Amino acid sequence: MKCYTHSDRDGVAICQHCGKALCQPCTIEVSGKISCRGVCEKEVELLNFIIKKGKPSLQSNEMAFLYLSAMTLIGGLLLLGLGFYEKHIQNIRILCFVAGPISLIFSFYFYKVVKKLREG
Ligand SMILES: [Zn+2]
Ligand SMILES: [Zn+2]
Helix, strand or coil: CECCCCCCCECCEECCCCCCEECHHHEEEECCEEEECCCCHHHHHHHHHHHHHCCHHHHHHHHHHHHHHHHHHHHHHHHHHHHHHCCCCHHHHHHHHHHHHHHHHHHHHHHHHHHHHHHC
């Protein structure tokens, strides 16, 4: 194994970010993790920060349901608004007054999931 940058030097470590072999002068330790000096330092630092923050999957789940809740809420209100506004085509009114409340019910359900995730 030779250093990725210096083909005449032996590699002593592997960067945890890009996986390249590194010689001693190319190696730097960023809070316990090996990184390319000056190349991957920032990325490894960021990676450590994300891991330390903890529960990343739970948080992204929460965000996804919060997003769904907001979208169905907006969609439901728009449908109801259209139902009130549209006075000529009866079929569209009926569709809006059926799909609107269903969308709002889904929004409420998604919001309950978010609350449950927050409480843990
Ligand atoms: Zn690297
Ligand atoms: Zn090197």
